[in-house]
Amino acid sequence: MFRVRATLIALGAASLALTGCTASAEPRPDLAEFYGQRIAFEPCAPYATTAVDGKLFADARFDCARVQVPLDYAEPDGPRSQVALLRLPARGEKIGSLLVNPGGPGGSGMSFVAQLAQLWAEGPVSERFDVIGFDPRGVGASTPQANCYTDAEKDRGEDFAGQLVPDVPDAQAAREVAQRCADGSGGPQALASFGTANVVRDMDVLRSVLGDEKLSYLGWSYGTQLGARYAETFPQHVRALALDGAIDPDLTTTEFHLAQMTSIQQAFDRFAANCATSADCPLGTDPGRATEAFQALVRPLQEKPAPTADGRGLNYSDALTAVTSALYSPRLWPKATEGLAELAAGRGDLLLAQRDIAAGRGPDGRYSNSGDAVYAIRCMDSPRRTPAEQAEFARQVSAAVPFADPGRPVPESHHECEAWPEPPTMPEPWITGPVDVPPTLTVSITGDPATPYRGGVNLARVLGGSLLSVNGSQHGIALLGQSECVDDIVADYLINLRTPPEGARCSA
Known part of the structure; x- marks a missing residue:
């Protein structure tokens, strides 16, 4: 599996207090403290975790905050996690907040929005929404943070970057991977909290404390999985979901x-x-x-x-x-x-x-933690293969992508998540049935190299929503300034909830 940063999709002020409101369905009583918390926005500079973000977050257009969520939703009185977010305030009459996730998993929504702010500066979406880039738990400025390998180890290639199938030769090596990730991330309980199921619940808390009765959301790649899982978990709280580069819900x-x-x-x-x-x-x-x-x-x-x-x-x-x-x-x-x-x-x-x-290596030699977060999140999402299944998977991968074949025999290997402290928390298939939500918009590119076109077709079907097909060869296009046709349709949907006609098509 390749680790590619979500940023490749897109080549200060006085503190404000915001009181959260409850949604149309009341939260569980033991979660009311989280749903009703007050958050204070402040300058973003202290939230930067990389040199690149340090420069981006100095922009006075942005403000940032942290939202408290349970580390384990089954124990709301136990330890807490903090979800960090960056806001680009609406320039005009505000509809509400638009939550943004760039994919990964492991992509920083804060950094992504900060990078795209200039592109969106005069656009209709940032006029009508507070654009909110959030770092999912385990990522970036959120805490606890997933950390498995040091910068020096990543420089030496001792992590899994660039490996088609992670090289975990035996059960002891699998235990060592899990242990080092637990040690660097705050312990086994913290490591077990990094997964889509918890991020989806965090998103509903964010919706509430930002003052939105219903969620408006824009997600790319893995972000489509977050959006669709949110729709299945909180269908009554959905206003709009724009999903670009879908993870196929029909596939294991x-x-x-x-x-x-x-x-x-x-x-x-x-x-x-x-x-x-x-x-x-x-x-x-x-x-x-x-x-x-x-x-x-x-x-x-x-x-x-x-x-x-x-x-x-x-x-x-x-x-x-x-x-x-x-x-x-x-x-x-x-x-x-x-x-x-x-x-x-x-x-x-x-x-x-x-x-x-x-x-994610900066000019100062420091890495973002997105590479470690990829594995920490996926290990709480995906089933673990047996050694025999892993060996067969490795052989199939080698056959599927021959340009990346190293020319050596496929080694025997164990699954990299084999020794994780808890079993995975996402079902397979990851959407368990039809989802009854307001109209959604899925964007799918015919030649997408990372999320094949058919996945968008299938996700639109499962959500009962609209599909916008795009003739192109890249991964990600919505509101990235690469197609006026796409950007106009996506903006019209997010703002006015108008979906394109059946068979709508654009070009990159």
């Missing part, structure tokens, strides 16, 4: 990952065909031999990293992460081509720079 976790690998290979093939139109393409001018050419370039990095100016070197996993992340949008293909050409000439600086963006 294993089936979805295999479909994703197939789509990534298809994206590589499109990238290679585009590159082959140039005589100096580092993969050659025959697209049919591009996989072989790519392997010839990157497999030697397993034994000898390519030199880089900072002395770290570019290893095999780094190169794979860099190129895979660039496949998420044709706009990034030139970077991958340039980086591969440099690698063919013996250096790895350009690909390492792309890898660092994808891995």
